[in-house]
Amino acid sequence: MSDKTRNISVLLVSFNHQKHIRQALDALIEQRFDGTIELVVADDKSTDDTLTIIREYEGKDARFAFKYLDYSENLGITKNYKRGFAACTGEYVAVLEGDDYWTSPLKLERQAEFLRDHWESDLCSVNYFVYVEDSAQISARVAASQGYRLISARELIADNIVGNFSTCMYRRTALTRIPEKLFDIKSYDWITNIVIAKSTLIGFLEEPMSVYRLHGGGVWTQTPHIEKLKAQLDLLPAYDELTEFVFHDDFEKLGSHLRHVIKVSQIGHATEAVSQPVLRAVPAFVRYTPPIILMMLKLIVPVAVKDLLSRVLNRSRSR
Structure with missing residues (x-):
């Protein structure tokens, strides 16, 4: 699909993820995507070696252009996402949180393809595995298949099937329409996606292509x-x-x-x-x-x- 591929941004969101960040980056580098990839690093002032590890990956793949956002201040997750979204310039924006990872090398390609072919959707998500690290339990969010479904905002309110930002790819134009006041409250993936789905449908690819990791070091898990x-x-x-x-x-x-x-x-x-x-x-x-x-x-x-x-x-x- 090289003649049809658009440029994308990957927003890498990290905070003290040194234990898991290599797995996230290795999966990112393995993506079979023909276009250019702007890698926006939104680190929220990690106090461990997360940023050092990220820098080791610069130059490993010519498709990636690294863009580091200021990491001198801890902003908190909502404000960190606000500036991260604003810094992305690609037509499509995928998100990868530093303690998650992708399981399919075709994730970016298939999501970009879906958004290119489905103008009714401004967001494409994928099925994913929930991995409870401390007990080594892993299970798919929904039954795996090669199909897709379209999800409305009301369905997402009833059941957050999208699950987390690491499953998501957005049209950048949809992110620019997010109201400013969303970032003035505690806003995570769920309400962000509900707001976007207020005027569009969410495409959900039913093949698991990502892992949402629950671990003792996560703020949510704690x-x-x-x-x-x-x-x-x-x-x-x-x-x-x-x-x-x-x-x-x-x-x-x-x-x-x-x-x-x-x-x-x-x-x-x-x-x-x-x-x-x-x-x-x-x-x-x-x-x-x-x-x-x-x-x-x-x-x-x-x-x-x-x-x-x-x-x-x-x-x-x-x-």
Whole structure:
């Protein structure tokens, strides 16, 4: 596809990723992409050898032009993404976080092809593996296939199938339309993609081509699970306002389900004798809660609640 390939930017976002950054960069260098690749390095003032390792890769592949953003100040993840997106000049912008990695050498090519052929989409994502490093558990986000699906903003609110920035490639023009106020609150991949999907569809390639790594060194992984759920719940009103209340009912429904999850999570501090009203509530949040949340919940809650969840999950899936 060399005559059809457009130039792209890869936004490499890193912070103290020395343990994992080589795997990310090796996978990036192995991409079979014929166009030019602008590599924008948005390091958020790492205090380890992350930047030293990144510099070792300069000159290894003539397709890559390294662009380093200022790393003298720790900006935090939201502001770091803001300046990273603004620094990218390619027609298409892919993201690679320094503790994730890609599993297919055709990832960039296939995403660029999809965006070139599908003007209904400003974002192309891929299926991915969730890798829980500490327990060596790995599983695909959805069943693998060679097909694709189109996802709306409402579907993404109900289930964040896109999962993380490392699966994403955007038209740069879509990134320039992101409202400034999105970067004034805690904004991660989920709300960024909802905002973009407000006026477009998301293309989701069902072949797994990326790995989302959950590890002890990650800021998200270190946050207690119940606190993650509460933080997400607290942000929903701001996200609702950010999207001009177009998806108000969808955010309200999600908020209701999150409150159910929080309630059931908290019973882990009680005895195994869970009341019947709570038992009746479990199937509802199992049915509506994104699989990634259930997966992480099962990793951290007490054994009694794990057993309860397992029984209900098995019962729900058999219906």
